[in-house]
Amino acid sequence: MRGAYLISSNGNPSIGGGWNNQQLLKDCGLVPYLLHKNHGFHSVMVGIKVDADYPYLEYVRGLELDFLPEDTLKARINYIDSHAGYIDLLILYGAYPAYIPLVEHYKKIRPDGKIYLATDMNIAWGDRIPHENPAYKNFLHSCDVIAASCRATQKYLSAKWSVPVDLIRNGWYNFFKVKFDDVSKENIILTVGRIGSNQKQNHILLEAFAKVAKDLPNWKVRLVGGIEENFKPYIEKFFSAHPDLRERVIFTGLIENKSALMEEYKRAKIFCLSSNFEGAPNVAAEALFGGDFVICSDVDAAGDMTDDENCGKIFPIGNVDALAKIFLNVCRDEKLISNGGRNARDYAREQFDANKIVARLNYLLYGGDAN
Amino acid sequence: MEDGGQFSLLVDIRTPSENRSRVHSHQFKEKGGVEFPLTEIVKEATKNIFKKTPESLAHVVTYFRIVARLLKKPQIHSMLCIGNWSPLDESLAEILPQFNPVNKFYCLSEMRPLGKFPSVNFIFAEGGEFPLPENKFDTIILSERQIPSLEMLLAVKDYGKIYFTALNSSIEESLQSLSKIFPLTAELSLLELEILPHFRQEIKRHTPxxxxxxxxxxxxxxxxxxxxxxxxxxxxxxxxxxxxxxxxxxxxxxxxxxxxxxxxxxxxxxxxxxxxxxxxxxxxxxxxxxxxxxxxxxxxxxxxxxxxx
Structure with missing residues (x-):
């Protein structure tokens, strides 16, 4: 049995030195889980303990969590030393220079071991990476598979880095046995994420909808996710300016129940993402599986999220008028929405099915010897 | 001269059968008597060596081997010296046209030497970079610190030679890596390398x-x-x-x-x-x-x- 170990990066506040409960069901947990479930790996996620409990472990049975005593490089090196014989595949999440000594150490004691680097980056981040630095270059060349999570980033990194860059999208796995044969769509424009965060730019969506709401009287907007404190005054101001929209713009708050969240996607005809930057958001796969017509800003993954507008539309980042015009055109074109939604589901099954994505990764790593 | 444990003559000007150059080894004067133009050239060259500088023995040996080659080759000769300009090179440049007036001596150098050298065609390589023409020179002489490169080998004509005025560890290292491309012959111990036609394709395959x-x-x-x-x-x-x-x-x-x-x-x-x-x-x-x-x-x-x- 091959051992796949996903080791967190140290010294990176955005990652926090370990894995949280939510991440067990996202791509960072999903990949080792499916390597275990579908391909017989012994999969372990390694990092410091960041949550008190990990209830989602129930859904990823067989995937193990190993906790480091401290968030340091030394703790990680010690871990590799004591588990070297088992770590046949080292998985790294994020193209952090902090991984360089870890990789050097691993390759010294397991020259036969494989390394998969999921870059999980957007182009703006990729642009800042010191890829010509000899140590970083060596780090990249030590990896057996380096993957971008969307085509645009893959194309960008392929041109920039001196190594092959594969595409491993953030896929979706049906943990909760959601059924898609009972889909009944409503006139809902849905968005999901940290509502009010600078990244998500939800005010663009709200203002665009406000511009055309009178022409789309049967349509509602549902914003799903925890609301940032500093966004609440904006919401009040928005409703003061558009009191008629209080019933039509609904803030649901965070929906932790994943089945219930998937129901939101299934109900909505349109999913809208108005971010100013994104790598490859997990919501993309969820919306596509939900059969939503996807309208998104021109972020790195826009082409991937809409299958190059085969199942959606792309608008310039921050352009309220362009988004309003798309709302008007799309919401009044039932045929476009239903065809787009059908295309979205077909496209999701082909390109965002986590089982298929992880099978490809396994093949990239082991070729004809893949389990 | 010691050569691989044996003694051999580097330049034999006494045997006319060894002289295939356009310079006569001897000729009869109109007023009677015999003169020896070849002997005079070599004498002059020899005088230059010891008069101008106390060169290393290896350099002097190389010099004589080149002269010997000139004697054996009747064709027009194009010679390139790469690296530091030395009085021996000057001497070669002076005697070269005596074997054939159209013979040319080139020197690839980063700096122009002091003084005038009418028999030398200087090529100046800025920052040490100069694209050498392929298949152009019968002889290339590499001065002491010059490391042989594939480009230099390609600049030599078929059956042409590269001469080393010395062998140091860097040159030996470089030759070691060249030996992976094609077999270096025993000639190397004589500080020279002959470019045979079949090497050329092999060399070309290994250039950038x-x-x-x-x-x-x-x-x-x-x-x-x-x-x-x-x-x-x-x-x-x-x-x-x-x-x-x-x-x-x-x-x-x-x-x-x-x-x-x-x-x-x-x-x-x-x-x-x-x-x-x-x-x-x-x-x-x-x-x-x-x-x-x-x-x-x-x-x-x-x-x-x-x-x-």
Missing amino acids: AGILENKKSEIIQVVSTLPDVIEKFRTLPRKKRTAVLDECISEISRAEKILAEIFPELHSDTIKFNFNVMKETLIDLRLDNGSLSRVDRQYKILTQDFEQA
Whole structure:
């Protein structure tokens, strides 16, 4: 049995030195889980303990969590030393220079071991990476598979880095046995994420909808996710300016129940993402599986999220008028929405099915010897 | 002179049969008597050596071997000296036209030497960089600190020679790596290297341009097998199809790594990306998640990119 170990990066506040409960069901947990479930790996996620409990472990049975005593490089090196014989595949999440000594150490004691680097980056981040630095270059060349999570980033990194860059999208796995044969769509424009965060730019969506709401009287907007404190005054101001929209713009708050969240996607005809930057958001796969017509800003993954507008539309980042015009055109074109939604589901099954994505990764790593 | 434990003459001017140059070893004077022009040239050269500088023995030996070569070659001779200008080079430049007035002596140098040297054609290489013409010189002389390169070897004509005025550890190291390309003969102990015609192709393959071409050909070779693979996929039973695809993807992966190495040299920004997508379509096909039409489509995109690159 091959051992796949996903080791967190140290010294990176955005990652926090370990894995949280939510991440067990996202791509960072999903990949080792499916390597275990579908391909017989012994999969372990390694990092410091960041949550008190990990209830989602129930859904990823067989995937193990190993906790480091401290968030340091030394703790990680010690871990590799004591588990070297088992770590046949080292998985790294994020193209952090902090991984360089870890990789050097691993390759010294397991020259036969494989390394998969999921870059999980957007182009703006990729642009800042010191890829010509000899140590970083060596780090990249030590990896057996380096993957971008969307085509645009893959194309960008392929041109920039001196190594092959594969595409491993953030896929979706049906943990909760959601059924898609009972889909009944409503006139809902849905968005999901940290509502009010600078990244998500939800005010663009709200203002665009406000511009055309009178022409789309049967349509509602549902914003799903925890609301940032500093966004609440904006919401009040928005409703003061558009009191008629209080019933039509609904803030649901965070929906932790994943089945219930998937129901939101299934109900909505349109999913809208108005971010100013994104790598490859997990919501993309969820919306596509939900059969939503996807309208998104021109972020790195826009082409991937809409299958190059085969199942959606792309608008310039921050352009309220362009988004309003798309709302008007799309919401009044039932045929476009239903065809787009059908295309979205077909496209999701082909390109965002986590089982298929992880099978490809396994093949990239082991070729004809893949389990 | 000691040579591999034996003594041999470096220049024998006493035997007319050894002299195939245009300079007579002896001639009769009109008023009677015999004169020895060849002897005079060599004498003059010898005088120069010991008069002008106390050169190293190795350098002096090299010098005499070059003179001996001039005696043996009746053809027009083109000679290039690379590196530090020495009085011995000056001496060679002076005697060279005496063997044939159209003989030319070139010197590739970073700095112009002090004084005037009418018999020398100086080529100045800024920052040490100068593209040497291929197949141009009968003789190249490398001064003490000059490391031989593939480009220098190619600049020598077939059957031409490179002479080393000294062997130090850097030169030996460089020759060691050259010996991986073609067998170095015992001549090396005599501080010279003869460029035989069959070496040239081998040398060319190892120059940066040659390596690039080799790698390109290797990649094109792999890509050119794809139509055959697609055809086999259409006709073979499932088990055999899998084996064919596994082998093909393995080759494509190998070629992709080569492509990543030479990518900065190619005239396409997208070829590396399109190559990867080609691999992806084949893997998807192998894993029953793809289609032949997608493979066909990507193959067309890739071949267009290759034409551009």
